[in-house]
Structure formats: C-alpha cells, structure tokens
Amino acid sequence: MAPQVFDQQLKKGSAELLILTLVEHRSRHGYEISKLIEERSGGALKFNVASFYPMLYRLEERGLIAGRWVEKAGQRRRRYYKLTAQGKDVLKTQRATWLDFVNAIHRITEAENA
Amino acid sequence: MPDWSKEIRSALERLNLEPTREHDVIEELSQHLDDRYEELLAKGVNAQQAYQTLHAELEDGRLSRELKSIIRKAHEPLSPGSSGPKKRLFGGLGRDLRYAVRQLRQSPAFAAVAILSLALGIGANTAIFQLLDAVRMRLLPVKAPEQLAAIRIANDGKGRTGNFFSNNSDLTSSIWNRLHSQQQGFSGVAAWSAIQRNLSQGGEARNANTLMVSGDFFSMLGIRPVLGRLLSPADDYRGCGTQGAVLSYAFWQSEFGGRESALGSKLTLDRQIFQVIGVTPPSFHGVDIGKDFDAAVALCSETAFEQKDSWSDDPQVWWLAVLGRLKPGWTIERASAQLAAISPGIFTASLPPKYDSINKANYLTFRLGATRADKGVSDLRRSAQNPLYILLALSALVLLLACTNLANLLLARATARQREMALRLTLGASRLRLTRQVLAESLLLAVLGTAVGVGLAQLLSRGLITMLGSGRNPVILDMSLDWRVLSFAAGLAGITCILFGLTPALQAFSTDPGSAMKANGRSTTAGREHFLLRRILIVTQVALALVLLSGALLFARSFRNLLALNAGFEQDHILTAEFNYSALHLPQERRPAFQKDLLDRVSAIPGVQSVASTFIVPISHSGWDDNIDVPGGPQRQTIWFNSVSPSFFQTLRIPLVSGRDFNDLDTPTSPRVAVVSETFARKFFQGANPVGKIVTDSGKPDKTYQIIGMVKDMKYQNLREDFLPILFVSSTQDKDLGEGVTLMIRSNDSMESLASAVKRVAADVNPSMVLTLSIFRTEIKEDLSGERLMANLTGFFGALAIILAIVGIYGVISYMVARRKGEIGVRMALGAARRNILVMIVREAFILLGIGTLIGTAIAIAVGVMARSMLFGLKAYDPVILGSSILGLAVIVILSSLLPARRAASIDPMVVLREE
Structure with a gap:
C-alpha cells in the first residue's frame, strides 16, 4: 500500500506544475490537458475525471489559470484554460523548486550509486 | 453515447452549487467523459465496458469530496428572491435596507426631493408639537408635581370687583390668610404673585420679573438652592420690611456673573434694598409656564413697596395665586370639597366693607376649589393653545400633501419596476417579501426625513417662541427634547412611511406576473386601476392645497384687517413715557403742580406737537371698568373709564364730534365733567347728542358727571374688541393723584431723539425719578404678535402647499399622458384632432379639480369654523377667500396640466403605433 500512496502524493504534487506548464503558451480545454499529461508521461501519469477537474478548479480559484467558454463553428462549446499573470509567476517558482528538488535527489542518488 | 449529466448531477447533489456553476461543471465534465468514452471505443473497448x-x-x-473545498456554494438567495433560508418574518430585513440604500443612491435627486419635503413637513409638525409639549404637557420640575393643585375661586363668573395686579390675581390677602389657616387637604399651601419691579435707582427703568412668595413656597415645591438658602416661613412675617432676595439661576448668571460672592450683595427692587441670600437651581423657572422670574422676595415685603396703600390690607386687591401640595391619601376632589366647606366662613370674614349690596351678595356666593397644577399654571397655555392646535392641524395637512406627492413618485418608480417585480415573482420570490422590500425603501426615506426634520424643528421651534413672545414679554420655555417629542417624531415617521409607502407596496403585492411581463411596461390598455389611484391622489392634493391656501389667506386677511383697522386714533409718532416719582415723596397737594410742570417741560421739547397724560394707555390690555346710573334711564351699567388730561384727544387725533375738550378750568373744585364716546351715546341716549346730560357713578351719588363733549369711538383694551362705551374724566379734577403719571407725546421728530430729550427732562426735574419709555406703535404691533405668527406660518404652509401641489399634479398628469401615449396615438390615427386630445387631458384635470375643490371646500370651512375665534373681521367661510383660493388652484391645475396635455397633443401617431 505504502508505495501507491506515495505515488498518489507525488502525482498530486506534480500535477499542478504539469497543468500550468501545458497552458503556458496556449489555452487548452480540460480533456486536452489530461490527454497531454497522459501522452507525454508515456502513460505514467493518469488522472480520472473526479480528481482532475477539482485540480483545475482549484487552480482557477487561486487565480493561476482562467477558464472561459469558447464556441467554434460546428463544435460543442468548450471551456478553455490559459495561464494568468499570477500563474506565470507561480509556474516560474514551481519550476525552479522542482528543478532544485530533482537535482538534489539526483545528486544524492548519483553519489550513492557512484 | 450515454448521458452523463444525470450521474454528474447526482454526484454534485450534496454540494448545493449555484445553478449556473453547477450547469457549467456538468457540461464540462460530460464533454470530458464523452471524449474519453469515444477514445475507449476507438481503442476497441466495448461500449458496456467503457x-x-x-x-x-x-x-x-x-x-x-474534492470539489467541496474548492467551489463556493450558492449564495443565500438574493434579497429580491425567496424569504431566505430560515423563513423568519424579518429574515433578510438588513439586506432589504441595504438594497433600499442602493436604490436611493441610484437616484439622488429623487432621494433629495423626498427627504427634503418630508423633513419640512415633519420639522414643522415636530416644532409645533414641541411648543405644545412645552406649554401643555411638561410636568413642573419640582418634587412630586402630581401632588400639586392650584386653589382658586371655583365659581368665579365675572363677579369679582376691585383691583387686579397680575395675570394670576386669583385671591386677596384676606382670603389667603384664612385659607392658609383653615384648609386641611394640603400638607402645605403657598401664595405667590409675579410683578415687574424696577432694578435701577433712577432714570430709565429696568424691570426684573419679581416673584413675591409666601414663606413656605420653596419648601412646599421641594426646591433646593444651588447656592445659599431659599426663603423660609421665618422670612415671611408681618412687618418684615425688605430683607432677603432669592435669585433665579439665569439672573444670577447674567447680573452677578454666577459668582458666589453674590451672596450678601444688594439688590434694588423699586428702590427697596434687598440682600441676596440664595440662588434657585437652573431648571426652576417659577410655576407660571412661559414666564421666567429674576428674583423672589417674601410676600410680607409688599407693604414696603406699597406703603400706605398696602395690598395686604385691602380686601379689594386681588393679587395672589395659591398652590398646595395634597396630603397623602387626599384627592383633588376631596380637597376641593373641604375648601368648599370652609368657603362660606372665609368669604363672610373677608367681605370687603366698601362693596355695595349687590357686590356683597355676589361675593358671598364664592366657593374655593382645587384644580390640578402638576404642569404649573399658565396664561400662555390659554392664549397659545388654540393657535398651536390649528397650526398643528395645518402642518399635518402639509405633511399629508408631502406624503401624497411621495406616494406618487414612489408609485411611478414602482410601475417602472413592475416587470422586475414580475420577473422576481416568476422566479419564486414571495409577494410578502417583495412588498416588504418596497416598504423598506419608504421606511428608509421616512427615517432620513424624520432625522433631518427633528433637526429642523429645533430651529423652527425656537423661532416660534420668539414670535409668540414680544420684546417686553418674552416667552421662556424649556424646549429640550423629551420622550414625548421624540415619540411624536417617531410616530410621524411611521405614519408617513405607511402613508406614502403603502400604495406602491400594495401595487408590488398585487403584481400579476403574467400580464406585467406581457405588458412590457407600455400598452394601449395599461393599468386602468392605477390611474384610479393616481386620480385619487390628485383629488387629495387639490383638496389639501385648497385647505392650506384658504387657511393662509384667512389668517393673512385677518392680520391685515387688524393692521389696517381704524382703531379710532392715530398710532404713529407717539412716545409713551411713564414717570414714577414715588422716590420724591411728594405730598398729595403738590402732585398736581408737579405733574403740570412735567407736562409743560415735555411740551416744550422742540418738535413736540402735543402732550397729554392718561391713566389707561390704549391697547395695553389694562382697563378700568365701573358701573354707572343714567338718571331716568338704565342703572348699574358697566362701562369703561379713562382719566385723561386736556389735549388727550388732540394728541391721539381722536375727532371731537360735539361739545368741548377738557381744559385747565376743569379743577378739583369745579363740577365734574366727562367726555363720552359715540358708542356710549348710542347705548345710553339712543344716539342723541349727549352733551349736557348727567351720569352717576353707581352707588356713589357724590360722583356725578356732566357730559361736555362726545368723541369718535376708539379701541380701548385691544384691537380685536368691538368699540366699547367709554367715559373719559378729566385728570385735572382728580383729587387723589398717585405718584406716577403716563404721558403720551406726539412729535414729528424721530422717536429716538424724542426719547433722549424726555430722559433729559426727567433727569433735570429729578434724577431719582424712574422712567419707562415705549413707542406706541411698536407696543400695538407687539400686541398682534399672535396674529402675525398665525399669518406668517399659515402663509408659509400655503406657499409650501402650492409648490407641492404644482409638482404633484404636473407629475401625475405627465405620467398619465406618457402611459396613455398608445391610446392617444390610436385616437389620433382614427381621426381625433390635436385640439380634441388637448381638451381631453385638460378636461380630465378639471374634473379632478372639481372633485378636489368640493372636498377641500368642506374641510376649509371646517378649519375656518375651528379658527373662528382667531379671525378678525372675517367669516369662517369668507366667499372671497374661498373663491380666490379655488381660482388660484384652478390656475395651478391648468398650468400643470397644460404642458403635459400639449405634449400629448403633439404625439405623432405613426411613431407611437410603430413602437407598439
């Protein structure tokens, strides 16, 4: 049980960073975001609908992303999310923190292995 | 494709999201699931499994679970919605008020007009009520005022004869002394008398309101000194002379700068020296409401002032008022019964020996009785009460008018918001809640209007007090706000709120969402019944404005009648100078020469045309009446006397109709002569020339007068009275001159320079002589202060009424025209000429004017009848005044309906019908 719980926590902790990164340069809808996470992580990261959307809404609530309904000809309207200015700042620090963290982990694991 | 929305909704169910948010979430998640579903199918998963x-x-x-912490729950329903989560009666009241504030802030002009007109109405009402409260309702600021009673002659028709020396001359000293020792119902009784006494030792008089009080006055009332001590029974004994004086707090402040060293200082009252022994608390102004006192001295000092003519020893001098404190267990009725029981003994023992048999018999019928005096005694109460009630009634009408105007304005707003109301109703708002919300706006207006109004009232009521009093007789009243005034204002707020808030609220309550939504704010058949309401409002406004307008005209005419009245004499350019030479201690035989010398010196002042002495100054509210017998004619007829010097008629420009004026040949030793007025001649000689006729002072056969002349009628005590039968006697024949004389001086010079010249003359004759100067015309004008107050205030109300009526009628008719645009368009499309439309609108206004006039006339007549006793030279239903008021209103109605009517007539039917 324990490794899976760890997985869950890790997933959650990283999910924010992932979502923010994906909407950094263009706005995307929820399904697209979750699909991209799944694809780009090679299936390692997967969110079901009940946990993914609450995350999106939480980010929106905190003002890091902004969602709006967009209608395109011949399609159902969809809700697109994009990064806000505040979200950009947060993304920057989160990225740096993750990088530091990964580097630190890396240094430790490398040193042990060396 | 499965429909996910149901499942998502049930997953979200417990979250109670806002409907729009819930809808968004369901839509977004459904799409996601649809996409995933298709994706699964594309990967080859079968539909069931996917x-x-x-x-x-x-x-x-x-x-x-996840969403719970993130997505905010739906707000509690918005205020215009349902009755709130907990269906309490007043749930959401705060929100209603906040909403009302927002509504008012959105239309500041409306709010300002509404609040200001309410404030004026409420301010006027509160100010007048505040005066009534101070005059009528306040308890005396003394210990247990409810135990106090005033003791007077209970069955005093008009039989008391003798001399009366103050406004509260209820009893004589001899009655008081016996009453004091024989009464049983009171734990204490005290006598008092308010008299003006001169503070200066010579030159121009400076009067102090002096209370002469029996020794137990202060202890009976339970007054404690703020400094020194008050008078006690030990100070009041026969032959006490002049000893201690107690000062009022205000007098102590103004004359002695509030210094403690005032104790022991000297105070001169009518040249008698008193020593200051104490000061009363600031709340105590005596027991006569509307008056204040400066100093109080013991009753026994009276003999020092009047010396040999002592009032205390004269059973014909009425100068005392008596208050008593009921013993525990005694009621007013029981005390009155006891007083009635001891009355025969008291009146028999105090019977004035000089009375004739008729007066004696009358005197013996007197009975003493007690009346409540918890609010003090007051002359003002009698004189000001009716005018104040009338003013209160008229100001209530102004307020009513302001309320109908507001009702109109609010109704128009409510109609404009009808669609909004309908929408809310459709969305599930309760009718009660909507009604309450409309009422909240009215309540807010009422509260704000009242707050401003109560502030205004403080200024107004103080202005009213100065108008009620006169320079010589200022009215002093405690005008602090008490619970009665505040609850009156609060009551007004409540009533006005209901008055102007109810119609729009009822309209909100009865909104039919279906038709309101369909009507979309305009329709050819819009709201018949709402027009009915508005028509009623116009009729009300016309009626109220008519009442106020005719009231204003009545009082203005009455005041003008009094001003323009022919009093029988010319009041301009006359200075009245009252000389008191008692300080000179002149013996009786030297007084005629002294007075003659004084008169001659004043006559010699440059610019003086004529001078005369008079015992009674006309229109000074003093009088001298006595009975006469006409030999061979009527006996014991009450007539009015005056003792004047030669050239009195010339000075006052009273024309001599026949015979001659008095002259210096009329001396104490020559036969007594008299001049009579025309009314006198009409009454006793049927209009025949009275010159040469004889009349006799009833019961005094030695006083027989031969009539030597007849003059035109003149007003005697006041301007309002009818001409009285007057008999003038010559002061040159008076064998018993007093130590004072009043001169009336006619001069072309200014009154100011004349006054200083008279002062110089008085100082030349003897500097210790005391002089009181007044301008005759000013005194007469001050006599009309009550009428002036009524004329000014009713005029103000009338003007207010006109403005309110113009605004109101114009507003309603414009509104009705705007709402009937469609109908007018149809009429014109069907061939009605512009003139027809104009006539239609104006005719309607006139029908309303007619109904309003009928109602208003009835009320105006009722108000006139109520005020009849206050009107001079007018009927309560003066046709000219009513006619001109109606005419004035007709003009107002035409003007305020013509503009909207013209607008209606210029409607382009094509445009209107296209809008439809």
Missing part, C-alpha cells in the same frame, strides 16, 4: 470504467470514476464520491 461505460462502466467511466461510471466508476464518478461513483466513489471523490468528485464531491
């Missing part, structure tokens, strides 16, 4: 996979994602309650 559905189950996705269904499982929703099942475990995670969604709602």
Whole structure:
C-alpha cells in the first residue's frame, strides 16, 4: 500500500506544475490537458475525471489559470484554460523548486550509486 | 453515447452549487467523459465496458469530496428572491435596507426631493408639537408635581370687583390668610404673585420679573438652592420690611456673573434694598409656564413697596395665586370639597366693607376649589393653545400633501419596476417579501426625513417662541427634547412611511406576473386601476392645497384687517413715557403742580406737537371698568373709564364730534365733567347728542358727571374688541393723584431723539425719578404678535402647499399622458384632432379639480369654523377667500396640466403605433 500512496502524493504534487506548464503558451480545454499529461508521461501519469477537474478548479480559484467558454463553428462549446499573470509567476517558482528538488535527489542518488 | 449529466448531477447533489456553476461543471465534465468514452471505443473497448470504467470514476464520491473545498456554494438567495433560508418574518430585513440604500443612491435627486419635503413637513409638525409639549404637557420640575393643585375661586363668573395686579390675581390677602389657616387637604399651601419691579435707582427703568412668595413656597415645591438658602416661613412675617432676595439661576448668571460672592450683595427692587441670600437651581423657572422670574422676595415685603396703600390690607386687591401640595391619601376632589366647606366662613370674614349690596351678595356666593397644577399654571397655555392646535392641524395637512406627492413618485418608480417585480415573482420570490422590500425603501426615506426634520424643528421651534413672545414679554420655555417629542417624531415617521409607502407596496403585492411581463411596461390598455389611484391622489392634493391656501389667506386677511383697522386714533409718532416719582415723596397737594410742570417741560421739547397724560394707555390690555346710573334711564351699567388730561384727544387725533375738550378750568373744585364716546351715546341716549346730560357713578351719588363733549369711538383694551362705551374724566379734577403719571407725546421728530430729550427732562426735574419709555406703535404691533405668527406660518404652509401641489399634479398628469401615449396615438390615427386630445387631458384635470375643490371646500370651512375665534373681521367661510383660493388652484391645475396635455397633443401617431 505504502508505495501507491506515495505515488498518489507525488502525482498530486506534480500535477499542478504539469497543468500550468501545458497552458503556458496556449489555452487548452480540460480533456486536452489530461490527454497531454497522459501522452507525454508515456502513460505514467493518469488522472480520472473526479480528481482532475477539482485540480483545475482549484487552480482557477487561486487565480493561476482562467477558464472561459469558447464556441467554434460546428463544435460543442468548450471551456478553455490559459495561464494568468499570477500563474506565470507561480509556474516560474514551481519550476525552479522542482528543478532544485530533482537535482538534489539526483545528486544524492548519483553519489550513492557512484 | 450515454448521458452523463444525470450521474454528474447526482454526484454534485450534496454540494448545493449555484445553478449556473453547477450547469457549467456538468457540461464540462460530460464533454470530458464523452471524449474519453469515444477514445475507449476507438481503442476497441466495448461500449458496456467503457461505460462502466467511466461510471466508476464518478461513483466513489471523490468528485464531491474534492470539489467541496474548492467551489463556493450558492449564495443565500438574493434579497429580491425567496424569504431566505430560515423563513423568519424579518429574515433578510438588513439586506432589504441595504438594497433600499442602493436604490436611493441610484437616484439622488429623487432621494433629495423626498427627504427634503418630508423633513419640512415633519420639522414643522415636530416644532409645533414641541411648543405644545412645552406649554401643555411638561410636568413642573419640582418634587412630586402630581401632588400639586392650584386653589382658586371655583365659581368665579365675572363677579369679582376691585383691583387686579397680575395675570394670576386669583385671591386677596384676606382670603389667603384664612385659607392658609383653615384648609386641611394640603400638607402645605403657598401664595405667590409675579410683578415687574424696577432694578435701577433712577432714570430709565429696568424691570426684573419679581416673584413675591409666601414663606413656605420653596419648601412646599421641594426646591433646593444651588447656592445659599431659599426663603423660609421665618422670612415671611408681618412687618418684615425688605430683607432677603432669592435669585433665579439665569439672573444670577447674567447680573452677578454666577459668582458666589453674590451672596450678601444688594439688590434694588423699586428702590427697596434687598440682600441676596440664595440662588434657585437652573431648571426652576417659577410655576407660571412661559414666564421666567429674576428674583423672589417674601410676600410680607409688599407693604414696603406699597406703603400706605398696602395690598395686604385691602380686601379689594386681588393679587395672589395659591398652590398646595395634597396630603397623602387626599384627592383633588376631596380637597376641593373641604375648601368648599370652609368657603362660606372665609368669604363672610373677608367681605370687603366698601362693596355695595349687590357686590356683597355676589361675593358671598364664592366657593374655593382645587384644580390640578402638576404642569404649573399658565396664561400662555390659554392664549397659545388654540393657535398651536390649528397650526398643528395645518402642518399635518402639509405633511399629508408631502406624503401624497411621495406616494406618487414612489408609485411611478414602482410601475417602472413592475416587470422586475414580475420577473422576481416568476422566479419564486414571495409577494410578502417583495412588498416588504418596497416598504423598506419608504421606511428608509421616512427615517432620513424624520432625522433631518427633528433637526429642523429645533430651529423652527425656537423661532416660534420668539414670535409668540414680544420684546417686553418674552416667552421662556424649556424646549429640550423629551420622550414625548421624540415619540411624536417617531410616530410621524411611521405614519408617513405607511402613508406614502403603502400604495406602491400594495401595487408590488398585487403584481400579476403574467400580464406585467406581457405588458412590457407600455400598452394601449395599461393599468386602468392605477390611474384610479393616481386620480385619487390628485383629488387629495387639490383638496389639501385648497385647505392650506384658504387657511393662509384667512389668517393673512385677518392680520391685515387688524393692521389696517381704524382703531379710532392715530398710532404713529407717539412716545409713551411713564414717570414714577414715588422716590420724591411728594405730598398729595403738590402732585398736581408737579405733574403740570412735567407736562409743560415735555411740551416744550422742540418738535413736540402735543402732550397729554392718561391713566389707561390704549391697547395695553389694562382697563378700568365701573358701573354707572343714567338718571331716568338704565342703572348699574358697566362701562369703561379713562382719566385723561386736556389735549388727550388732540394728541391721539381722536375727532371731537360735539361739545368741548377738557381744559385747565376743569379743577378739583369745579363740577365734574366727562367726555363720552359715540358708542356710549348710542347705548345710553339712543344716539342723541349727549352733551349736557348727567351720569352717576353707581352707588356713589357724590360722583356725578356732566357730559361736555362726545368723541369718535376708539379701541380701548385691544384691537380685536368691538368699540366699547367709554367715559373719559378729566385728570385735572382728580383729587387723589398717585405718584406716577403716563404721558403720551406726539412729535414729528424721530422717536429716538424724542426719547433722549424726555430722559433729559426727567433727569433735570429729578434724577431719582424712574422712567419707562415705549413707542406706541411698536407696543400695538407687539400686541398682534399672535396674529402675525398665525399669518406668517399659515402663509408659509400655503406657499409650501402650492409648490407641492404644482409638482404633484404636473407629475401625475405627465405620467398619465406618457402611459396613455398608445391610446392617444390610436385616437389620433382614427381621426381625433390635436385640439380634441388637448381638451381631453385638460378636461380630465378639471374634473379632478372639481372633485378636489368640493372636498377641500368642506374641510376649509371646517378649519375656518375651528379658527373662528382667531379671525378678525372675517367669516369662517369668507366667499372671497374661498373663491380666490379655488381660482388660484384652478390656475395651478391648468398650468400643470397644460404642458403635459400639449405634449400629448403633439404625439405623432405613426411613431407611437410603430413602437407598439
């Protein structure tokens, strides 16, 4: 049980960073975001609908992303999310923190292995 | 494709999201699930399995758990919505008020007009009520005022004869002394008398309101000194002379700068020296409401002032008022019964020996009685009460008018918001809640209007007090706000709120959402019944404005009648100078020469045309009446006397109709002569020339007068009275001159320079002589202060009424025209000429004017009848005044309906019908 719980926590902790990164340069809808996470992580990261959307809404609530309904000809309207200015700042620090963290982990694991 | 929305909704159910948010979430998540479903199918998963996979994602309650902390729940329903989560009666009242504030802030002009007109109405009402409260309702600021009673002659028709020396001359000293020792119902009784006494030792008089009080006055009332001590029974004994004086707090402040060293200082009252022994508390102004006192001295000092003519020893001098404090267990009725029981003894023992038999018999019928005096005694109460009630009634009408105007304005707003109301009703708002919300706006207006009004009232009531009093007789009243005034204002707020808030509220309550939504704010057949309401409002306004307008005209005419009245004499350019030479201690035989010398010196002042002495100054509210017998004619007829010097008629420009004026040949030793007025001649000689006729002072056969002349009628005590039968006697024949003389001086010079010249003359004759100067015309004008107050205030109300009526009628008619635009358009399309439309609108206004006039006339007549005693030279239903008021209103109605009517007539039917 324990490794899976760890997985869950890790997933959650990283999910924010992932979502923010994906909407950094263009706005995307929820399904697209979750699909991209799944694809780009090679299936390692997967969110079901009940946990993914609450995350999106939480980010929106905190003002890091902004969602709006967009209608395109011949399609159902969809809700697109994009990064806000505040979200950009947060993304920057989160990225740096993750990088530091990964580097630190890396240094430790490398040193042990060396 | 499965429909996910139901499953998502049930997963979200417990979250109670706002409807729009819930809808968004469902839509977004459904799309996601649809995409995933298709994706699964594309990967080759069968439909059943795909559905189950996705269904499982929703099942475990995670969604709602996760969302719970993120998505805000729906707000409590908005104020215009339902009755709130807890269906309390006043749930959401705060929100209603906040909403009302927002509504008012959106239309500041409306709010300002509404609040200002309410404030004026409420301010006027509160100010007048405040005066009534101070005059009528306040308890005396003394210990247990409810135990106090005034003791007077209970069955005093008009039989008391003798001399009366103050406004509260209820009893004589001899009655008081016996009453004091024989009464049983009171734990204490005290006598008092208010008299003006001169503070200066010579030159121009400076009067102090002096209370002469019996020794137990202060202890009976329970007054404690703020400094020194008050008078006690030990100070009041026969032959006490002049000893201690107690000062009022205000007098102590103004004359002695509030210094403690005032104790022991000297105070001169009518040249008698008193020593200051104490000061009363600031709340105590005596027991006569509307008056204040400066100093109080013991009753026994009276003999020092009047010396040999002592009032205390004269059973014909009425100068005392008596208050008593009921013993525990005694009621007013029981005390009155006891007083009645001891009355025969008291009146028999105090019977004035000089009375004739008729007066004696009358005197013996007197009975003493007690009346409540918890609010003090007051002359003002008698004189000001009716005018104040009338003013209160008129100001209530102004307020009513302001309320109808507001009702109109609010109604127009409510109609404009009818669609909004309908929408809310459709969305589930309760009617009660909507009604309450409309009422909240009215309540807010009422509260704000009242707050401003109460502030205004403080200024107004103080202005009213100065108008009630006169320079010589200022009215002093405690005008602090008490619970009665505040509850009156609060009551007004409540009533006005209901008055102007109810119609729009009822309209909100009875909104029919279906038709309101369909009507979309304009329709050819819009709201018949709402026009009815508005028509009633116009009729009310016309009626109220008519009442106020005719009231204003009545009082203005009455005041003008009094001003323009022919009093029988010319009041301009006359200075009245009252000389008191008692300080000179002249013996009786030297007084005629002294007075003659004084008169001659004043006559010699440059610019003086004529001078005369008079015992009674006309229109000074003093009088001298006595009975006469006409030999061979009527006996014991009450007539009015005056003792004047030669050239009195010339000075006052009273024309001599026949015979001659008095002259210096009329001396104490020559036969007594008299001049009579025309009314006198009409009454006793049927209009025949009275010159040469004889009349006799009843019961005094030695006083027989031969009539030597007849003059035109003149007013005697006041301007309002009818001409009285007057008999003038010559002061040159007076064998018993007093130590004072009043001169009336006619001069072309200014009154100021004349006054200083008279002062110089008085100082030349003897500097210790005391002089009181007044301008005759000013005194007469001050006599009309009550009428002036009524004329000014009713005029103000009338003007206010006109403004309110113009605004109101114009507003309503414009509104009705605007609402009937469609109908007018149809009429014109069907061939009605512009003139027809104009006539239609104006005719309607005139019908309303007619109904309003009928109602208003009835009320105006009722108000006139109520005020009849206050009107001079007018009937309560003066046709000219009513006619001109109606005419004035007709003009107002035409003017305020013509503009909207012309606008209606210029409607382009094509444009209107296209709008439809």
